[in-house]
Amino acid sequence: MTALIGGYAAAAVxxxxxxxxxxxARVEATSWGMIASFLIFAAIGLWSFHEPRLVRVxxxxxxxxxxxxxxxxxLGVRP
Numbered sequence: 001m002t003a004l005i006g007g008y009a010a011a012a013v014x015x016x017x018x019x020x021x022x023x024x025a026r027v028e029a030t031s032w033g034m035i036a037s038f039l040i041f042a043a044i045g046l047w048s049f050h051e052p053r054l055v056r057v058x059x060x061x062x063x064x065x066x067x068x069x070x071x072x073x074x075l076g077v078r079p
């Protein structure tokens with residue numbers, strides 16, 4: 001469940017953060033963020049099933065999701 005739900009949450013947050021921070025047009029940044037989200041989700045999923053310790057996987061995946069969400073919250077809406 002951590003790999004599926006947490007991986008999706010972390011990939012969505014990282015893709016949104018990427019789209020928010022790219023210095024290009026909003027539409028292009030969103031497109032690049034969505035493209036990157038598939039790679040991020042696959043990488044997190046593969047690593048989650050490869051890592052033998054559940055505590056390390058849970059901490060990393062949910063930590064990325066929460067930290068990225070906090071950064072997005074602090075950045076606010078893109079002007």
